[in-house]
Amino acid sequence: MTIGKISLQNIKSKPLYTFLSVFILALSIALLLGIQQLEASFKYQMENNLGDIDLVIGAKGSPLQLVLASVLHLDSPTGNILYEDAKKISKNPLIKTAVPISYGDNYKGYRIVGTTDKFAPLYNAKLEKGRAVKKSMEVILGHTVAEQLHLNIGDTFLSSHGLVENNVHMHSEHLTVVGILNPTQKVIDRLIITNLESVWDVHHHDDNEAHEKEENHAEHHEELDEGKEITSLLISFRNPSALLTLPRRINEHTNMQAALPKYELDRLYQYTGVGVKTISWIAYMILIISCMTIFISLYKMVKERAFDLALLRTYGASNFQLIRMVVYEGLAIAFLAFILGFMLSKAGLYFMLKIVETNYKQNILQALPFQEFTQTGALVFVMIVFSVSLAIYPIIKMNISTILSNEK
Amino acid sequence: MVQTDNITFHYKKRERTFNFPNIALKEQENLLILGKSGIGKTTLLHLLAGLLKPVSGMVVIDGVPINLLSHSQLDKFRGQNIGLVFQKSHAVRSLNVFENLQARLFFSRKSINNTAIDALLEQLDLNDYKKNKVNELSEGQLQRLNIALSVIHTPQVILADEPTSNLDDENCKIVIELLIKQAKRTNANLIVITHDHRIKSSFSNSITL
Structure with missing residues (x-):
């Protein structure tokens, strides 16, 4: 027999109270941990996927859409720009690197990006096996693509037109896998990378075929006649002063738009941050309510057991031993709730991100930083200690003689 | 051995002071304290148990002046040397019969001897109920458990507060015989405080408040 065993028996003797206390506290812990992990993952994804990209130049439209489409590969592009125009901008001395990208096709939902050999270094991606793209219709695969589609060096496949998986608008040219990139935990992991020529060749061939078959595709044909197009240009500055002049110059004096990824994503984060903060506050409120439930339960x-406790005092139990008994009960409830809350948050996020992963072909979940995990743990601990401290007050003020006399 | 010396107690709220007669019990001597309601019987028992501190006077048990002990010393002394029996039987509700006796020994800071617990339960005809929770026992079984709880740690003194008041004649006799028998077995002084004159014949030594 120990004090811990008596506490355990006390907990077992009131299963409904215990369940209610554990469940409500676990719910708030799950919400808090879940929100923190989502926030941390979202921030990480936003910051990590920027790579070395300081500026994105693309067709006029929504700057946020341009960034989401060209940097995070989550949205449709705003349109195309002339490759000639992009090349002129690339010569600006303020620009360190300018990487053109062109896309509009996919293979089983994974985007095919036509670019140059400067694209992979933006994300610190290196070849895990195989070689770089040397000629048209050769591709290298992001690590997730190779893993999920079980593709290897030498395999060939047909791409589909558009950014969504379909079997209707299939291109007739086979793409051949020549290399696979190492995992980076960045957006490049879920891209299929080829050179610009592959994208132009596929669409030039398709447009020619279409022109022969359908007269109403004259508009596409005209575009090809005027010059080659790309979707956007990813730029790294040589020095930060470019930030002040280059975007404004492009926005005011060209028919293209320049978007700053960091600024746009910060703006997006501010919008979504309101929701995150609201849910966090709800979680804190639930935490306070659950601690009040524990306090009420223990109090x-x-x-109710004043006579039991007074009786234990006549057995020789000290006040400190009785306090320990109540503290153990509170801590046991908190411990169970923390484990359950942790599991609930993991399960909730797993199922939620399973849906996101299906849509965006990428698992964005990052492990919750240890500091935030311990912060939540410490907060719950402090709240429990506070609840228990209030609950044990009657023990400290207990008058054994009065309790025993009144019970007669 | 129990000895009191001119103990008095004052209830501030009720503005009432009690003066109690001196008690001097030798080893294994029993005492019946009779008195009407409101005369201070329970107060005297609580003073003897160290649950109340006298305003003046001294309570000495086994040579120890208990009203001079600190809180923690008193807790320890009470746990080891005093057994209490109440009018309304009580035990810890979340524990079963056996666990209650184990808890009694645990808080007495005495080694938990399961064989001794089994033997005592056998003597008190509670062996079949040792796994039962307290609320599953009848009033008679609960009173026997109460007696078991007051003697399992072999105390120096057993203090019983109106142990037979709610019982019929037959059960009154059984309970008082059990108390006397257990006190003798453990070499303890038995002090019964009551207004129940039915048990007067069971005691050779009595005082009236």
């Missing part, structure tokens, strides 16, 4: 136990 009620102390009051």
Whole structure:
């Protein structure tokens, strides 16, 4: 027999109270941990996927859409720009690197990006096996693509037109896998990378075929006649002063738009941050309510069992031993709730991100930083200690003689 | 051995002071304290148990002046040397019969001897109920458990507060015989405080408040 065993028996003797206390506290812990992990993952994804990209130049439209489409590969592009125009901008001395990208096709939902050999270094991606793209219709695969589609060096496949998986608008040219990139935990992991010529060749061939078959595709044909197009240009500055002049110059003096990824994503984060903060506050409110439930439960136990506790004092139990008994009960409830809350948050995020992963072909979930995990743990601990401290007050003020006399 | 010396107690709220007669019990001597309601019987028992501190006077048990002990010393002394029996039987509700006796020994800071617990339960005809929770026992079984709880740690003194008041004649006799028998077995002084004159014949030594 120990004090811990008596506490355990006390908990077992009131299963409904215990369940209610554990469940409500676990719910708030799950919400808090879940929100923190989502926030941390979202921030990480936003910051990590920027790579070395300081500026994105693309067709006029929504700057946020341009960034989401060209940097995070989550949205449709705003349109195309002339490759000639992009090349002129690339010569600006303020620009360190300018990487053109062109896309509009996919293979089983994974985007095919036509670019140059400067694209992979933006994300610190290196070849895990195989070689770089040397000629048209050769591709290298992001690590997730190779893993999920079980593709290897030498395999060939047909791409589909558009950014969504379909079997209707299939291109007739086979793409051949020549290399696979190492995992980076960045957006490049879920891209299929080829050179610009592959994208132009596929569409030039398709447009020619279409022109022969359908007269109403004259508009596409005209575009090809005027010059080659790309979707956007990813730029790294040589020095930060470019930030002040280059975007404005492009926005005011060309028919293209320049978007700053960091600024746009910060703006997006501010919008979504309101929701995150609201849910966080709800979680804190639930935490306070659950701690009040624990306090009421323990306080009620102390009051209801006043005679039991007084009786234990006549057995020789000290006040400190009785306090320990109540503290153990509170800590046991908190411990169970923390484990359950942790599991609930993991399960909730797993199922939620399973849906996101299906849509965006990428698992964005990052492990919750240890500091935030311990912060939540410490907060719950402090709240429990506070609840228990209030609940044990009647023990400290207990008058054994009065309790025993009144019970007669 | 129990000895009191001119103990008095004052209830501030009720503005009432009690003066109690001196008690001097030798080893294994029993005492019946009779008195009407409101005369201070329970107060005297609580003073003897160290649950109340006298305003003046001294309570000495086994040579120890208990009203001079600190809180923690008193807790320890009470746990080891005093057994209490109440009018309304009580035990810890979340524990079963056996666990209650184990808890009694645990808080007495005495080694938990399961064989001794089994033997005592056998003597008190509670062996079949040792796994039962307290609320599953009848009033008679609960009173026997109460007696078991007051003697399992072999105390120096057993203090019983109106142990037979709610019982019929037959059960009154059984309970008082059990108390006397257990006190003798553990070499303890038995002090019964009551207004129940039915048990007067069971005691050779009595005082009236």
